[in-house]
Amino acid sequence: MKSVSLNAAPRSLGRRGGSKQLRESGRIPAVIYGRLTQPQNLEVGAKELKDLIHGSASETMLVDLAVPGDARPKRLALVQEIQHHPLSGQVLHVDFHEVAENEKVTINVPVETVGEAIGVKTDGGVLEHVLFKVKARALPKDLPEVLTVDVSQLKIGMAIHLGEIPVPPGVELVGDKGIPVIAVAAPRAEEEVAAVATEGVAAGDVEMIKEKKEEGEEGAAKAPAKGAEKAPAKGAEKGAAAAPAAGDKKAAPAGDKKAAPAEKKK
Secondary structure: OOOEEEEEEEOOOOOOOHHHHHHHOOEEEEEEEOOOOOOEEEEEEHHHHHHHHHOOOOOOOEEEEEOOOOOOOEEEEEEEEEEEOOOOOOEEEEEEEEOOOOOOEEEEEEEEEEOOOHHHHOOOOEEEEOOOEEEEEEOHHHOOOOEEEEOOOOOOOOEEEHHHOOOOOOOEEEOOOOOEEEEEEOOOOHHHHHHHHHHHHHHOHHHHHHHHHHHHHHHHHHHHHHHHHHHHHHHHHHHHHHHHHHHHHHHHHHHHHHHHHHHHHO
């Protein structure tokens, strides 16, 4: 991997509120650490870093970091991680991992394909990218930016495994060499796709619709019965209560008036 130059400076602003002020001024907060060095807060130019990212195959880059005025003004480092804003994509923070020229390091390298697989072109198969990145170990200068794999000879059911990926001299791929990285799968029949979609609907939505329908029917059946119980009961009770009350009210005064004079005569 060819190293690129990048200027940095010791970070002047503190952590609280300082990172926001740095970004507003066109600078990006960063940190550098390594096996033999203490972590140090740095800052880099936003435009300079953006240009480096756009000109690189991936965000894993080897940089010759220049820190003017520092006790160690020249450092070789890998861009370990770049943090982006989830919505705008703006760079928020950069992690540098300082390395030595004679020390092997392990990084994740992207895997890209070239050519069109026979199984896809002639048999309608599907090219499956099982692993988009693989771990590679080498000296910093020997690290590849990207690994390119020719898939033109792949037929349906065939795969390219980790141990079969061609690598530059001095580079070793880390991991189980039998793991498939790229494969060609048989096409799925339209009947299978339709069956899976139908099963998904029958297992969930149909059952929910049935439950809702049953609840609606049950509510519709209960509503008239409840109304029927209340309406006649109220009418019957009202009528029965009103008739005797009216008769009692008329009879009671008449009896009382006749009885009262008889008592006075005695």
